[in-house]
Amino acid sequence: MTDDDATPVPEAVPVADDESVLWTGSPRLSAAAPAAVVGLLVAGIGLAVAVGPAATDALGLGVAALSVLVGASIPALSVLSLVNTRYVLTDRAASVKRGVVGRRVVRARLSMVENTASAQSATGALFGYGTVTLETAGGGVSFRRVDDPQAVRRLVDERTRGEREDEGASIPGTLDSWRAVRAEVRLLRTALER
Amino acid sequence: MSTSATDGALPDGFDWLSLDPEEEVVWAGNPHSSSLVPALVVGVPLSLVLVGIPIIVSAYLARENTEYVITTEALYKKRGVLSRDVKRVGFEKVQDTSYTQGFFGTQFGYGTVDISTAGGSGVELSFDSVGDPKRIQELVNERIRAREGRSSDEGESKGDVLEDILVELRAIRTAVEGPTDEGSDLDHADEEAVEVETDSPFVDGDDR
Numbered sequence: 001m002t003d004d005d006a007t008p009v010p011e012a013v014p015v016a017d018d019e020s021v022l023w024t025g026s027p028r029l030s031a032a033a034p035a036a037v038v039g040l041l042v043a044g045i046g047l048a049v050a051v052g053p054a055a056t057d058a059l060g061l062g063v064a065a066l067s068v069l070v071g072a073s074i075p076a077l078s079v080l081s082l083v084n085t086r087y088v089l090t091d092r093a094a095s096v097k098r099g100v101v102g103r104r105v106v107r108a109r110l111s112m113v114e115n116t117a118s119a120q121s122a123t124g125a126l127f128g129y130g131t132v133t134l135e136t137a138g139g140g141v142s143f144r145r146v147d148d149p150q151a152v153r154r155l156v157d158e159r160t161r162g163e164r165e166d167e168g169a170s171i172p173g174t175l176d177s178w179r180a181v182r183a184e185v186r187l188l189r190t191a192l193e194r
Numbered sequence: 195m196s197t198s199a200t201d202g203a204l205p206d207g208f209d210w211l212s213l214d215p216e217e218e219v220v221w222a223g224n225p226h227s228s229s230l231v232p233a234l235v236v237g238v239p240l241s242l243v244l245v246g247i248p249i250i251v252s253a254y255l256a257r258e259n260t261e262y263v264i265t266t267e268a269l270y271k272k273r274g275v276l277s278r279d280v281k282r283v284g285f286e287k288v289q290d291t292s293y294t295q296g297f298f299g300t301q302f303g304y305g306t307v308d309i310s311t312a313g314g315s316g317v318e319l320s321f322d323s324v325g326d327p328k329r330i331q332e333l334v335n336e337r338i339r340a341r342e343g344r345s346s347d348e349g350e351s352k353g354d355v356l357e358d359i360l361v362e363l364r365a366i367r368t369a370v371e372g373p374t375d376e377g378s379d380l381d382h383a384d385e386e387a388v389e390v391e392t393d394s395p396f397v398d399g400d401d402r
Contacts, residue, residue: 014332016339093335102300106292107331109338137312138289171352178355185362192369 010086012103013095022155023089027082027145028129035078043071087143089152091159094134096141110159112136118149132156210272210280211263221264221333225257226304229323262321264333266340269309271319283319285338287311293327307331 007024009015046067050060086097095107113134120130130149133142134156146152171178208222233253240246255275263270268284289312295305305327309319324330 012328014328014335016332016335092339099295102294102296104292104294105328105331106290107335108290109288111342112289136289138310138318140290171356173352175352175355178352178359182355182359182362185359185366189362189366189369192366 007086009088010097012097012105013086013088014105014107015088015090016092019090019092021088021090022159023087023152025087025143025146025152027085027087027143028127028147029079029082030127030129031082031145032075032078036075039071039074041071042074043068046071085144087146089143089155094141094143094156096143106141108134108136108139108141110134110156112138113140113156113160116153116156116160118153120149124149208261208263210261210278211270213265214267217265217267219263219265220337221262221330223262223324224260225323226302226325227257228298228302228304230254230257231298231302260322262324264330264337266337269319269321269334271321281319283309283311285334285341288334288338291331291334293331295327299323299327307334309334 007026009021009024015021047064050064050067080100081098084098084100088095088097091110093107093109094113095105097103097105113136115133115135117133117135118130119133124130124145129145129147131142131144132146132149132152134140143149143152211219213219230250230253233250237246237250237253240249252275256273259273259275261270261272263272268282269288271281273279288309290310291307292310293305293307299305304323304325307321307324307327307330309321311318321327321330
């Protein structure tokens with residue numbers, strides 16, 4: 001599918017032995033672009049202040065150093081959180097693992113997925129990334145900024161379609177009532193064949 | 195811990211739990227001991243001004259009186275020192291499971307497992323600061339899996355019964371159509387069948 005398939009399943013995500021992993025991915029680092037812009041702005045403004053109105057050299061240097069530090073740390077934190085975000089899709093469930101120091105793992109069962117959606121912004125369509133959302137009645141999970149969201153969504157749909165058919169073709173009435181019908185029909189047959 | 199008459203499978207203090215006859219306890223536990231650390235950190239210095247002692251005691255009692263149980267059918271959570279608050283979520287209702295470990299949680303190996311169901315907004319039941327949350331999540335997944343498997347494996351499904359009914363109906367039809375191909379014979383057999391079982395529209399419905 002994509003290069004993302006190479007990413008290993010993080011050990012924080014529980015995968016049963018008889019569960020097969022269909023796809024793993026992580027958000028694109030381009031998601032950190034806004035943070036990078038903010039960081040650059042902070043650093044730029046700080047430097048401008050240091051060069052311009054700040055009279056004394058010591059103060060100017062301090063402001064410049066601080067602003068550059070803050071400006072660099074904003075995108076760095078963003079990248080850290082992105083790098084530590086992992087998406088895992090198995091034949092049974094979709095999981096999202098997040099967290100740098102701690103961790104949070106959300107798991108939604110595919111059999112409970114009500115709706116699937118994949119959305120691509122203008123830039124997303126251009127560069128081939130987007131967001132896949134799997135909605136369950138209890139909330140659901142979303143894979144943000146992954147490569148080829150359509151394909152991921154198709155994978156989910158393929159898995160859930162089988163389940164749907166089972167449910168869609170679900171037979172009305174209870175098992176007991178059908179057993180009663182069977183008993184009647186058997187009696188009928190014996191009566192006929194007599 | 196309150197003690198009570200054990201009913202075999204359950205340890206002391208589970209008198210709040212009422213199980214179905216075929217329901218078995220898979221796992222039982224309570225919050226991890228490390229979850230008391232924050233209360234101690236806050237409480238010990240404050241105990242100089244006597245406020246800290248109640249903080250520590252209440253944290254300890256809350257932990258001691260919180261029980262988490264996973265059975266073959268559902269998840270249970272019991273809280274309350276003097277009061278009693280028991281929540282049950284059946285596996286058939288579970289939508290999403292998630293677990294969270296903070297910084298200290300990852301160090302000491304505890305975390306919070308959240309179970310959300312279709313009812314209302316999001317989290318219905320949470321196992322707070324429970325040891326090895328990943329294992330708990332795995333357990334829940336396994337149980338759900340086992341239940342799904344059992345409902346289809348155990349005995350027969352409606353589909354199987356319907357298959358049988360179809361077999362019977364085909365036999366009836368061949369019986370009704372009879373070994374001979376004479377029309378009069380057919381009509382006769384048909385009438386007979388309807389007399390035998392008026393409830394069965396299938397007999398009439400065979401296309402000749």
